[in-house]
Amino acid sequence: MRMEVHESPAVTVERAEKVYRHALLGRTQAAVRDVSFSVEPGTIHGMLGPNGAGKTTTLKMLLGLVWPSGGTFRIHGQDSTRPAGRRGLGFMPEQPYFPQHLTAAGALRLYARLADVETDAIGTRISGLLERVGLAGRERATLDTFSRGMLQRLGIAQALINEPAVVILDEPASGLDPVGQRDIRNLMLSLRDAGVTVLLSSHQLSEVEAVCDRVTILNRGIVAAEGDIDDLLNVSGRASLKVRGFSAGLPREVARHADQVAVSGGVWVFSVADAAVRAVVDAIDDAHATLVSVTPMRDSLEDYFARLLADSAREVTRS
Amino acid sequence: MIARVGSIALGVIADSLRRKVVYVIVFFAGLLALAIPSLPDYGVGVQAAVFREVALALSYITALVVALSLAANRVPGEVERRTVYNVLSKGVGRAEYLIGTWVGMFGVIAGSVAAFTAIEQIVALITYQDAMWRLWQGALSIALEMGVVAAIAVAVSTVTGPVVVVTASLALLFAGHARSTLVGGEGALALKPLYPSLDAFNIVNPVAHGSGVPATYVAGMLAVFVGLTGLALVIGVVLFSQRDL
Known part of the structure; x- marks a missing residue:
């Protein structure tokens, strides 16, 4: 994969607008309004949103498939x-x-030629890509014999045939079995490791949460939220601690801060506020117990997404 | 640009072969062979002229069927199945895509007409011991006219579906051969030079009954072909460039 050093964002969308006009009735409908976001080089950026949120229209404008009403x-x-x-x-x-x-x-040869790939490089690139997407040995099979999952894999190979610096994937795991979905996740991560920028549009929130560094969430044609995954989801302000060795029960200093306490097989699990973590860890040391893990408690992307949409719906109802 | 246009054209040609365009040619060639015994027995010279006329007519129909079957659903089908996304996202311009599509179609049309003409020649050699080389002038005129029809069909297909494409293309084809009727009256004479006529491609009489057309006429046909095809493709590119896919 290409590894070029770029100072500027890999992808920039500024004040994107798309208004559809009904030719006869003269009515207008805004599909995308004032959408702006940028994607840093060498990251995986997720685009999320319910059906009709404007994701596909925004991507199509970025790709020159739909003419924007405004924006760059x-x-x-x-x-x-x-x-x-x-x-x-x-x-x-x-x-x-x-x-x-x-x-x-x-x-792949056709798309390589369209992408101006050097003729000498086409053969090796095709065999390398088919192996990478799990289609090695199917070079000579006609596509009418391919399953949906195989076409999906070929679609990814097609997207990578020109060794792009930026890859846009629209629902790449759609139609794939669990192993195929894992393969695609690993492929996206390997692309990022090679310095390629990935813009991923997906409904599979677990997939987005697993691979994306940053997300833009669209709803009703506008940006509803944007940020690093960790910042967006780490909103509880609490951490979960797992401790072994409290033979005499929870020490007083720990009990003062602990919540949601559970004990199983001599392992204590409880949550504390982020601000109290240092004091609690000191108390665990003083009690000569073993701290097994400290994990920031965070929303799942699914919970965050559902809450965001519900808030948005309430705002619309109010207005 | 030329490489990308060529790649798209080759894709169209490969797809046409899969669609078994050759069957259409064989079908009409078979009709020609069947028609020979039914030709009136006026004597060898007259019968050969009638053969040339029938051969050109069947060649014309073959090319028209091939042109419309290729052009009617090519662009609408690619947009509907979204295969055009894979092409345009590679940095291919919409103009390159349309021109490449037309070049591929014209290649198939020209190849079909050439194949059919070669079959006609073989039949003529066997039946009349005459290679009838001037049939190739007729073949050229038919290929050029159908190239224009294909360009019109491609232009129309950028904004509408197959049924309208076929209807509009046939309507324009007939209108193209009706200049003297549609703008022949005194009031419309001023429009006559501006009317895009396809009559230049009609050389059935000199090919079937005479000794063909001179080279200057062929050059004129090529000029009309370039002008009308260019006009149709420019209109197609303008329409397609404004379309949301």
């Missing part, structure tokens, strides 16, 4: 609504489809 769209500083600005980009659409008469290698 840049990939490594270049206007991505123009063909030249998309040359260093890989894109896998949701449920990718290919001409069925092609073989797997034939399809």
Whole structure:
């Protein structure tokens, strides 16, 4: 994979707008309003939102597939609504489809040529990519014999054929079995390790939570939340502690701060406020007990997402 | 740009072969072979001229069927199945995509007409011991006219579906051959030079009954072909460039 050093954000979307106009009735409907976000190089950035939130429209505007009503769209500083600005980009659409008469290698060869890949490099790149996405040995199979999951894998290979610096994946794990989903997660992580920027649109919140460094959540065409995953989810302000060796029960200093206390097989599990962690750890030392783990308590992305949408719905009802 | 246009064109040609376009050619060639015994027996010279006329007519229908079957659903199908996303996201411009699509179609049309003409020549050699080389002038005119029809169909298909594409293309084809009827009256004479006529491609009489057309006429046909195809593709690119996919 390409490892170029870029100072500026890999992807920049500023004040994106898309308004659809009904040709006959003259009615307008805003699908995307004032959406801005940026993706740092070498990170995995998630785009989340319920159906109709504007994710796909925003991605399509970034890819020059839908004309924006306003805003700017840049990939490594270049206007991505123009063909030249998309040359260093890989894109896998949701449920990718290919001409069925092609073989797997034939399809990749076609896209390699379209992406101006040097002719000498095409063969080795195709075999390397097919192996990477788990389709080794299927080079000569025609695509009408491929399952949905195999087409999904080929879609990812297609997105990577030009060794892009930025990859946009729309629901990459859709239609894959659990092993395939894990493979895709590992692939995204390996891309990030190689310095590739990944913009991931997905409904699979566990997948996003597992791989993304940062997320942008869209709802009703606007940015409802944006930030590092850890910052967004670590909102409880509490930590969970696991301790072994409290033979005489909880020491007074620990008991003063502990909540949700549970004991099983001599292991005590309880939560304390972040501000009290230091004092509690000292008390555990004084009691000669063993601190097994300290884990920040945080929301799951699913809980956070559901709460955000519920808050948004309440605001709309109020207004 | 040329490499990308060429890659798209090759994809269209490969897809056309999968669609078994060759069956259409074989079908019409078979019709031609069946038609020979039913030709009136006027004497060898007249019968050969009638053969050339029938051969050109069948070649024309073959090319029209091939052109419309290729063009009607190519762009709408790629947009609907979203295969066009894979292409455009690679930095391919919409103009390159449309031109490459048309070049591929024109390649298939020209190949079909050439194959059909070669079959006609073989039949003529066997039946009349005459290679009838001037049939190739007719083949060229048919290929060029169907190239224009394909360009019109591609342009229309950027904004609408297959049924409208076929209807509009046929309507424009007929209108293209009806200049003297549609703008032949005194009041419309001023419009006549501006009317995009396809009559330049109609060389059935000189090919079937005469000794063909001179090279200057062929050059004129090529100029009309370039002009009308270019106009149709420019309109197609403008329409497609404004479309949300």
